[in-house]
Amino acid sequence: MPKNKVVPIEEAMSHVESGMSIAVGGFIGQGDPLTLIDHLKTMDVRDLTIYENDGGYRHRGTVELALQGKIRKIVASHVGTTPDYARLMNEGKIEVEATPQGTLAEMLRCGGAGLGGFLTPTGVGTVAEEGKQVIELDGRKYILVPAVKCDIAIVRAHAGDTWGNLIYRGTSRNFNVPAAMNARFTIAEVENLYTLGELDPNAIHTSGIFVDAVVRANVEYCTLREETFNG
Amino acid sequence: MADAKSIIAARAGRELRDGQIINLGIGLPTLIANYVPEGVDVVIQTENGAIGVGPAPEEGCEDRDRANAGNQPITLVPGGSYFDSATSFAMIRGGHVDATFLGTLQVDEKGNIANWIVPGKMLAGMGGAMDLVTGAKVVYIVSEHCSKDGASKLMRQCTFPLTGAEEADVIITERALFRRHPDRGWVLEEVAAGYSLEDIGACTDMAYQVADDVRLDAFGD
Secondary structure (H helix, E strand, C coil), X not given: CCCCXXXXXXXXXXXXXXXXXXXXXXXXXXXXXXXXXXXXXXCCCCCEEEECCCCCECCECCHHHHHCCCEEEEEEXXXXXXXXXXXXXXXXXXXXXXXXXXXXXXXXXXXXXXXXXXXXXXXXXXXXXXXXXXXXXXXXXXXXXXXXXXXXXEEXXXXXXXXXXXXXXXXXXXXXXXXXXXXXXXXXXXXEEECCCCCCHHHCCECHHHCCEEEECCHHHCCCCCCCCCC | CCCHHHHHHHHHHCCCCCCXXXXXXXXXXXXXXXXXXXXXXXXXXXXXXXXXXXXXXXXXXXXXXXXXXXXXXXXXXXXXXXXXXXXXXXXXXXXXXXXEEECCXXXXXXCCEECCCCCCCCCCCCCCHHHXXXXXXXXXXXXXXXXXXXXXXEECCCCCCCCXXXXXXEEECCCEEEEEECCCEEEEEEECCCCCHHHHHXXXXXXXXXXXXXXXXXXXX
Protein backbone atom coordinates (compact mmCIF):
# COMPACT_ATOMS: atom_id res chain seq x y z
CA MET A 1 0.00 0.00 0.00
CA PRO A 2 1.48 3.37 -0.99
CA LYS A 3 2.64 5.38 1.97
CA ASN A 4 0.52 8.06 3.60
CA LYS A 5 2.36 11.34 3.00
CA VAL A 6 -0.17 13.63 4.66
CA VAL A 7 1.67 15.56 7.37
CA PRO A 8 1.14 18.74 9.39
CA ILE A 9 2.30 21.79 7.44
CA GLU A 10 5.02 22.52 10.04
CA GLU A 11 6.55 19.11 9.45
CA ALA A 12 6.42 19.39 5.65
CA MET A 13 7.94 22.87 5.63
CA SER A 14 10.68 21.98 8.14
CA HIS A 15 12.64 20.74 5.11
CA VAL A 16 13.07 24.33 3.91
CA GLU A 17 16.36 25.92 5.02
CA SER A 18 18.15 29.17 4.33
CA GLY A 19 20.06 29.27 1.05
CA MET A 20 17.85 26.68 -0.66
CA SER A 21 16.34 26.84 -4.15
CA ILE A 22 12.56 26.48 -4.42
CA ALA A 23 10.47 25.73 -7.51
CA VAL A 24 7.05 27.35 -7.15
CA GLY A 25 3.96 26.32 -9.15
CA GLY A 26 1.21 28.68 -10.28
CA PHE A 27 0.73 31.49 -12.78
CA ILE A 28 -0.09 35.03 -11.56
CA GLY A 29 -2.43 33.65 -8.92
CA GLN A 30 -3.84 30.72 -10.88
CA GLY A 31 -2.90 27.69 -8.78
CA ASP A 32 -0.34 29.56 -6.65
CA PRO A 33 0.48 27.54 -3.48
CA LEU A 34 -0.60 30.33 -1.14
CA THR A 35 -1.02 28.11 1.94
CA LEU A 36 2.64 27.07 1.76
CA ILE A 37 3.78 30.60 0.92
CA ASP A 38 1.85 31.89 3.94
CA HIS A 39 3.68 29.36 6.10
CA LEU A 40 7.04 30.43 4.68
CA LYS A 41 6.21 33.96 5.82
CA THR A 42 6.31 32.72 9.43
CA MET A 43 9.63 30.87 9.06
CA ASP A 44 13.12 32.13 9.79
CA VAL A 45 14.73 31.45 6.41
CA ARG A 46 16.85 33.68 4.18
CA ASP A 47 18.78 33.74 0.91
CA LEU A 48 16.21 31.68 -0.96
CA THR A 49 16.40 31.32 -4.74
CA ILE A 50 12.97 31.05 -6.35
CA TYR A 51 12.18 29.48 -9.74
CA GLU A 52 8.67 30.61 -10.64
CA ASN A 53 6.86 31.91 -13.72
CA ASP A 54 6.16 35.24 -12.00
CA GLY A 55 6.16 36.78 -8.55
CA GLY A 56 2.46 36.24 -7.90
CA TYR A 57 -0.41 38.63 -8.41
CA ARG A 58 -0.35 42.18 -7.04
CA HIS A 59 0.49 41.84 -3.31
CA ARG A 60 0.01 38.05 -3.02
CA GLY A 61 2.58 35.36 -3.69
CA THR A 62 6.32 35.00 -3.26
CA VAL A 63 6.54 38.79 -3.57
CA GLU A 64 5.53 38.82 0.12
CA LEU A 65 8.62 36.75 0.96
CA ALA A 66 10.73 39.13 -1.11
CA LEU A 67 9.40 42.09 0.88
CA GLN A 68 10.38 40.25 4.08
CA GLY A 69 13.94 39.98 2.80
CA LYS A 70 13.85 36.19 2.52
CA ILE A 71 14.65 35.98 -1.19
CA ARG A 72 18.06 36.56 -2.72
CA LYS A 73 17.12 35.84 -6.33
CA ILE A 74 14.10 34.96 -8.46
CA VAL A 75 14.34 33.31 -11.86
CA ALA A 76 11.05 34.19 -13.59
CA SER A 77 9.61 34.92 -17.02
CA HIS A 78 8.27 38.23 -15.72
CA VAL A 79 7.46 40.06 -12.50
CA GLY A 80 5.14 42.58 -14.14
CA THR A 81 2.11 41.58 -12.04
CA THR A 82 3.98 42.25 -8.77
CA PRO A 83 5.51 45.73 -9.00
CA ASP A 84 7.24 45.30 -5.61
CA TYR A 85 9.58 42.69 -7.11
CA ALA A 86 10.70 45.14 -9.80
CA ARG A 87 11.11 47.87 -7.20
CA LEU A 88 13.24 45.63 -4.93
CA MET A 89 15.38 44.76 -7.94
CA ASN A 90 15.90 48.39 -8.85
CA GLU A 91 16.87 49.11 -5.24
CA GLY A 92 19.49 46.36 -5.49
CA LYS A 93 17.85 44.27 -2.77
CA ILE A 94 17.07 41.28 -4.93
CA GLU A 95 18.26 39.74 -8.17
CA VAL A 96 15.72 39.06 -10.92
CA GLU A 97 16.80 36.78 -13.76
CA ALA A 98 14.35 37.10 -16.65
CA THR A 99 13.98 33.80 -18.52
CA PRO A 100 11.64 33.02 -21.44
CA GLN A 101 8.53 31.26 -20.13
CA GLY A 102 8.95 28.12 -22.23
CA THR A 103 12.62 27.89 -21.33
CA LEU A 104 11.83 28.14 -17.61
CA ALA A 105 9.14 25.44 -17.84
CA GLU A 106 11.56 23.14 -19.68
CA MET A 107 14.43 23.84 -17.23
CA LEU A 108 12.17 22.57 -14.45
CA ARG A 109 10.82 19.62 -16.45
CA CYS A 110 14.30 18.50 -17.55
CA GLY A 111 15.65 18.78 -14.02
CA GLY A 112 12.91 16.45 -12.86
CA ALA A 113 13.36 14.12 -15.83
CA GLY A 114 17.05 13.45 -15.26
CA LEU A 115 18.22 15.46 -18.26
CA GLY A 116 21.24 17.75 -18.11
CA GLY A 117 19.72 20.41 -20.32
CA PHE A 118 18.15 21.06 -23.69
CA LEU A 119 18.50 22.99 -26.94
CA THR A 120 15.96 25.72 -27.63
CA PRO A 121 15.67 28.10 -30.58
CA THR A 122 13.94 30.63 -28.29
CA GLY A 123 16.03 33.72 -27.64
CA VAL A 124 18.72 33.17 -30.27
CA GLY A 125 20.10 36.61 -31.13
CA THR A 126 18.79 38.14 -27.89
CA VAL A 127 20.10 38.62 -24.34
CA ALA A 128 18.73 35.14 -23.54
CA GLU A 129 21.85 33.66 -25.15
CA GLU A 130 24.28 35.72 -23.02
CA GLY A 131 26.67 33.45 -21.15
CA LYS A 132 25.26 30.37 -22.85
CA GLN A 133 26.55 28.14 -25.59
CA VAL A 134 24.88 28.44 -29.01
CA ILE A 135 24.88 25.23 -31.03
CA GLU A 136 24.02 24.84 -34.70
CA LEU A 137 22.20 21.71 -35.79
CA ASP A 138 21.01 21.14 -39.36
CA GLY A 139 21.43 24.84 -40.12
CA ARG A 140 19.39 26.12 -37.19
CA LYS A 141 20.81 27.79 -34.10
CA TYR A 142 19.86 26.70 -30.59
CA ILE A 143 20.77 27.87 -27.10
CA LEU A 144 22.06 25.16 -24.78
CA VAL A 145 20.11 25.66 -21.55
CA PRO A 146 21.22 23.68 -18.48
CA ALA A 147 18.44 22.04 -16.49
CA VAL A 148 17.83 23.17 -12.91
CA LYS A 149 17.29 20.90 -9.93
CA CYS A 150 15.74 22.64 -6.93
CA ASP A 151 15.97 21.59 -3.31
CA ILE A 152 12.26 22.09 -2.70
CA ALA A 153 9.09 22.45 -4.78
CA ILE A 154 5.82 23.88 -3.53
CA VAL A 155 2.68 23.31 -5.60
CA ARG A 156 -1.09 23.46 -5.29
CA ALA A 157 -3.59 20.96 -6.65
CA HIS A 158 -7.37 20.83 -6.81
CA ALA A 159 -7.38 17.26 -5.57
CA GLY A 160 -4.88 14.83 -4.20
CA ASP A 161 -4.78 11.48 -2.47
CA THR A 162 -2.75 10.46 0.55
CA TRP A 163 0.17 9.21 -1.61
CA GLY A 164 0.39 12.54 -3.43
CA ASN A 165 -1.29 11.74 -6.74
CA LEU A 166 -2.49 15.15 -7.91
CA ILE A 167 -5.22 16.53 -10.15
CA TYR A 168 -5.26 20.20 -11.12
CA ARG A 169 -8.23 22.19 -12.32
CA GLY A 170 -8.45 24.43 -15.38
CA THR A 171 -5.55 26.78 -16.04
CA SER A 172 -4.21 26.19 -12.52
CA ARG A 173 -2.21 23.24 -13.87
CA ASN A 174 0.46 25.49 -15.50
CA PHE A 175 3.87 25.43 -13.74
CA ASN A 176 2.59 23.14 -11.00
CA VAL A 177 3.35 20.09 -13.16
CA PRO A 178 7.00 20.86 -14.05
CA ALA A 179 7.66 22.25 -10.55
CA ALA A 180 6.23 19.17 -8.81
CA MET A 181 8.44 16.78 -10.77
CA ASN A 182 11.55 18.95 -10.41
CA ALA A 183 12.68 19.04 -6.82
CA ARG A 184 14.45 16.80 -4.34
CA PHE A 185 11.54 17.36 -1.92
CA THR A 186 8.10 18.31 -3.22
CA ILE A 187 5.33 19.61 -1.00
CA ALA A 188 1.78 19.74 -2.38
CA GLU A 189 -1.12 21.61 -0.86
CA VAL A 190 -4.41 20.08 -1.94
CA GLU A 191 -7.84 21.66 -1.91
CA ASN A 192 -9.61 18.32 -1.64
CA LEU A 193 -7.95 15.30 -0.02
CA TYR A 194 -9.00 11.76 -0.94
CA THR A 195 -8.11 8.31 0.27
CA LEU A 196 -6.31 5.88 -2.02
CA GLY A 197 -8.46 4.57 -4.83
CA GLU A 198 -10.91 7.44 -4.84
CA LEU A 199 -9.20 9.36 -7.65
CA ASP A 200 -9.58 8.07 -11.20
CA PRO A 201 -6.16 6.64 -12.20
CA ASN A 202 -6.79 7.91 -15.74
CA ALA A 203 -7.15 11.48 -14.52
CA ILE A 204 -3.93 11.90 -12.49
CA HIS A 205 -1.78 14.82 -13.75
CA THR A 206 1.14 14.43 -11.31
CA SER A 207 2.00 10.95 -10.08
CA GLY A 208 2.58 10.61 -6.36
CA ILE A 209 6.08 9.37 -7.20
CA PHE A 210 7.08 13.03 -7.51
CA VAL A 211 5.48 14.15 -4.25
CA ASP A 212 7.04 13.87 -0.79
CA ALA A 213 4.54 15.60 1.49
CA VAL A 214 0.83 16.44 1.22
CA VAL A 215 -0.88 19.15 3.25
CA ARG A 216 -4.38 20.56 3.22
CA ALA A 217 -4.77 23.89 1.44
CA ASN A 218 -6.25 26.72 3.44
CA VAL A 219 -10.01 26.63 2.85
CA GLU A 220 -10.15 30.28 1.76
CA TYR A 221 -7.81 29.56 -1.17
CA CYS A 222 -9.93 26.72 -2.49
CA THR A 223 -11.77 27.41 -5.70
CA LEU A 224 -14.05 24.41 -5.57
CA ARG A 225 -14.52 22.07 -2.62
CA GLU A 226 -15.63 18.46 -2.93
CA GLU A 227 -16.98 18.54 -6.45
CA THR A 228 -16.67 16.18 -9.33
CA PHE A 229 -13.87 16.91 -11.78
CA ASN A 230 -15.86 18.29 -14.64
CA GLY A 231 -13.61 21.05 -15.69
CA MET B 1 -13.71 57.33 -36.85
CA ALA B 2 -12.82 54.47 -34.53
CA ASP B 3 -9.82 54.70 -32.22
CA ALA B 4 -6.41 53.40 -33.34
CA LYS B 5 -6.59 50.17 -31.33
CA SER B 6 -9.96 49.17 -32.76
CA ILE B 7 -8.77 49.95 -36.30
CA ILE B 8 -5.70 47.77 -35.84
CA ALA B 9 -7.67 44.92 -34.24
CA ALA B 10 -10.31 45.02 -36.97
CA ARG B 11 -7.73 44.86 -39.76
CA ALA B 12 -5.86 42.07 -37.95
CA GLY B 13 -9.12 40.14 -37.68
CA ARG B 14 -9.38 40.09 -41.48
CA GLU B 15 -6.09 38.14 -41.60
CA LEU B 16 -7.65 35.19 -39.80
CA ARG B 17 -8.35 32.02 -41.76
CA ASP B 18 -10.78 29.24 -40.94
CA GLY B 19 -9.24 26.55 -38.74
CA GLN B 20 -6.19 28.54 -37.68
CA ILE B 21 -4.66 28.09 -34.22
CA ILE B 22 -3.76 31.53 -32.88
CA ASN B 23 -2.27 33.07 -29.75
CA LEU B 24 -3.16 36.64 -28.82
CA GLY B 25 -0.84 38.74 -26.66
CA ILE B 26 -1.99 40.81 -23.71
CA GLY B 27 -3.61 44.20 -24.37
CA LEU B 28 -4.44 45.32 -27.90
CA PRO B 29 -4.04 41.84 -29.47
CA THR B 30 -6.76 40.47 -27.17
CA LEU B 31 -9.24 42.78 -28.94
CA ILE B 32 -8.74 40.83 -32.19
CA ALA B 33 -11.02 38.12 -30.77
CA ASN B 34 -13.87 40.64 -31.23
CA TYR B 35 -13.18 40.93 -34.98
CA VAL B 36 -13.14 37.34 -36.19
CA PRO B 37 -14.95 37.47 -39.55
CA GLU B 38 -18.25 35.70 -39.97
CA GLY B 39 -17.82 32.13 -41.19
CA VAL B 40 -14.27 31.95 -39.87
CA ASP B 41 -13.56 29.68 -36.92
CA VAL B 42 -10.23 30.08 -35.19
CA VAL B 43 -8.92 28.17 -32.19
CA ILE B 44 -7.35 30.41 -29.55
CA GLN B 45 -4.45 29.09 -27.46
CA THR B 46 -3.39 30.89 -24.30
CA GLU B 47 0.13 30.10 -23.12
CA ASN B 48 -0.74 29.68 -19.45
CA GLY B 49 -2.42 26.43 -20.45
CA ALA B 50 -5.65 26.35 -22.44
CA ILE B 51 -6.75 25.90 -26.04
CA GLY B 52 -10.20 26.63 -27.41
CA VAL B 53 -10.66 29.87 -25.48
CA GLY B 54 -14.23 31.14 -25.89
CA PRO B 55 -15.99 34.35 -24.94
CA ALA B 56 -15.57 35.92 -21.50
CA PRO B 57 -17.92 34.37 -18.92
CA GLU B 58 -21.06 36.18 -17.89
CA GLU B 59 -20.76 38.30 -14.80
CA GLY B 60 -20.93 36.13 -11.72
CA CYS B 61 -19.74 33.03 -13.60
CA GLU B 62 -16.02 33.81 -13.37
CA ASP B 63 -13.83 31.01 -12.05
CA ARG B 64 -10.38 31.49 -10.53
CA ASP B 65 -9.14 28.33 -12.23
CA ARG B 66 -10.18 29.51 -15.69
CA ALA B 67 -8.26 32.55 -16.90
CA ASN B 68 -5.96 33.64 -19.70
CA ALA B 69 -2.34 34.74 -19.52
CA GLY B 70 -3.50 38.24 -18.61
CA ASN B 71 -5.58 36.83 -15.72
CA GLN B 72 -8.88 37.69 -17.42
CA PRO B 73 -11.63 35.08 -16.83
CA ILE B 74 -12.28 32.81 -19.80
CA THR B 75 -14.60 30.07 -20.96
CA LEU B 76 -13.72 27.15 -23.22
CA VAL B 77 -15.57 26.24 -26.38
CA PRO B 78 -16.56 22.57 -26.82
CA GLY B 79 -13.40 20.64 -27.66
CA GLY B 80 -11.19 22.98 -25.68
CA SER B 81 -8.74 21.64 -23.12
CA TYR B 82 -6.20 22.51 -20.44
CA PHE B 83 -2.54 21.55 -20.13
CA ASP B 84 0.62 22.35 -18.19
CA SER B 85 3.19 25.01 -19.10
CA ALA B 86 5.81 22.61 -20.49
CA THR B 87 3.17 21.18 -22.85
CA SER B 88 1.94 24.66 -23.74
CA PHE B 89 5.40 25.70 -24.91
CA ALA B 90 5.88 22.42 -26.74
CA MET B 91 2.87 23.56 -28.78
CA ILE B 92 4.34 27.04 -29.25
CA ARG B 93 8.02 26.25 -29.92
CA GLY B 94 7.09 23.10 -31.81
CA GLY B 95 5.44 25.08 -34.60
CA HIS B 96 1.89 23.95 -33.82
CA VAL B 97 0.56 27.51 -33.47
CA ASP B 98 -0.26 29.10 -36.84
CA ALA B 99 -0.08 32.75 -35.89
CA THR B 100 0.73 34.97 -32.96
CA PHE B 101 -0.31 38.62 -32.60
CA LEU B 102 1.86 40.80 -30.38
CA GLY B 103 2.23 44.46 -29.57
CA THR B 104 5.66 46.05 -29.72
CA LEU B 105 7.90 48.88 -28.60
CA GLN B 106 10.07 48.69 -31.72
CA VAL B 107 10.29 46.64 -34.91
CA ASP B 108 12.94 47.10 -37.58
CA GLU B 109 14.01 46.62 -41.18
CA LYS B 110 15.30 43.09 -40.57
CA GLY B 111 12.14 42.00 -38.77
CA ASN B 112 13.77 42.29 -35.34
CA ILE B 113 11.25 42.79 -32.54
CA ALA B 114 11.87 44.60 -29.23
CA ASN B 115 8.86 44.50 -26.94
CA TRP B 116 9.90 43.33 -23.49
CA ILE B 117 12.13 45.88 -21.84
CA VAL B 118 12.86 49.58 -21.95
CA PRO B 119 16.42 50.06 -20.68
CA GLY B 120 16.43 52.03 -17.44
CA LYS B 121 12.75 51.42 -16.77
CA MET B 122 11.26 48.88 -14.37
CA LEU B 123 11.78 45.37 -15.63
CA ALA B 124 8.68 43.34 -16.31
CA GLY B 125 10.13 40.39 -18.26
CA MET B 126 9.54 38.71 -21.59
CA GLY B 127 6.91 36.24 -20.39
CA GLY B 128 6.13 33.93 -23.29
CA ALA B 129 6.89 36.46 -26.03
CA MET B 130 10.33 35.12 -27.01
CA ASP B 131 8.94 31.60 -27.41
CA LEU B 132 5.92 32.85 -29.35
CA VAL B 133 7.89 34.88 -31.92
CA THR B 134 10.31 31.98 -32.37
CA GLY B 135 7.75 29.20 -32.68
CA ALA B 136 4.62 30.60 -34.29
CA LYS B 137 4.44 30.13 -38.07
CA VAL B 138 3.41 33.76 -38.71
CA VAL B 139 4.30 36.60 -36.36
CA TYR B 140 2.01 39.63 -36.56
CA ILE B 141 3.10 42.90 -34.97
CA VAL B 142 -0.06 44.83 -34.10
CA SER B 143 0.83 48.21 -32.73
CA GLU B 144 0.29 51.92 -33.04
CA HIS B 145 2.58 53.31 -35.71
CA CYS B 146 4.36 55.78 -33.43
CA SER B 147 5.24 55.85 -29.74
CA LYS B 148 3.66 58.38 -27.40
CA ASP B 149 6.43 60.89 -28.12
CA GLY B 150 5.66 60.68 -31.84
CA ALA B 151 8.72 58.64 -32.86
CA SER B 152 8.25 55.88 -35.43
CA LYS B 153 8.12 52.40 -33.89
CA LEU B 154 9.06 51.07 -37.33
CA MET B 155 12.79 51.69 -37.12
CA ARG B 156 15.92 51.20 -39.18
CA GLN B 157 17.35 49.21 -36.30
CA CYS B 158 15.91 48.37 -32.88
CA THR B 159 17.72 50.10 -30.02
CA PHE B 160 16.06 48.19 -27.16
CA PRO B 161 17.00 44.58 -26.28
CA LEU B 162 15.41 42.18 -28.75
CA THR B 163 12.56 39.77 -28.16
CA GLY B 164 13.31 37.95 -31.39
CA ALA B 165 15.80 38.31 -34.24
CA GLU B 166 14.27 38.55 -37.75
CA GLU B 167 10.98 37.06 -36.58
CA ALA B 168 8.35 39.68 -37.56
CA ASP B 169 6.34 38.75 -40.67
CA VAL B 170 3.52 41.30 -40.82
CA ILE B 171 3.11 44.76 -39.27
CA ILE B 172 -0.38 46.20 -38.83
CA THR B 173 -0.72 49.74 -37.49
CA GLU B 174 -3.66 52.16 -37.56
CA ARG B 175 -2.04 53.69 -40.65
CA ALA B 176 -0.66 50.85 -42.77
CA LEU B 177 -0.01 47.16 -43.35
CA PHE B 178 3.45 45.84 -44.28
CA ARG B 179 4.48 42.28 -45.12
CA ARG B 180 8.10 41.07 -45.04
CA HIS B 181 9.37 39.08 -48.00
CA PRO B 182 12.62 37.09 -47.93
CA ASP B 183 13.98 38.83 -51.03
CA ARG B 184 12.40 42.30 -50.88
CA GLY B 185 12.21 43.07 -47.18
CA TRP B 186 9.18 45.02 -45.97
CA VAL B 187 6.53 45.79 -48.57
CA LEU B 188 3.80 48.36 -47.97
CA GLU B 189 0.60 46.68 -49.12
CA GLU B 190 -2.15 48.79 -47.58
CA VAL B 191 -2.64 52.36 -46.40
CA ALA B 192 -5.47 53.18 -44.02
CA ALA B 193 -8.15 55.76 -44.71
CA GLY B 194 -7.02 59.27 -43.89
CA TYR B 195 -3.37 58.68 -44.84
CA SER B 196 -1.43 59.08 -48.08
CA LEU B 197 1.68 57.26 -49.28
CA GLU B 198 3.62 60.38 -48.34
CA ASP B 199 2.14 60.35 -44.82
CA ILE B 200 3.35 56.78 -44.32
CA GLY B 201 6.80 57.68 -45.63
CA ALA B 202 7.01 60.58 -43.21
CA CYS B 203 6.23 58.49 -40.11
CA THR B 204 8.14 55.32 -41.02
CA ASP B 205 11.89 55.13 -40.36
CA MET B 206 12.51 51.59 -41.65
CA ALA B 207 13.17 51.07 -45.34
CA TYR B 208 10.36 49.46 -47.33
CA GLN B 209 9.13 49.00 -50.87
CA VAL B 210 5.68 49.98 -52.03
CA ALA B 211 3.69 47.14 -53.58
CA ASP B 212 2.74 47.66 -57.23
CA ASP B 213 -0.87 47.07 -56.26
CA VAL B 214 -0.73 49.03 -53.00
CA ARG B 215 -4.25 49.74 -51.75
CA LEU B 216 -5.21 53.17 -50.46
CA ASP B 217 -8.18 53.60 -48.10
CA ALA B 218 -7.76 49.87 -47.49
CA PHE B 219 -9.09 49.87 -43.92
CA GLY B 220 -9.90 52.08 -40.98
CA ASP B 221 -12.95 53.94 -42.26
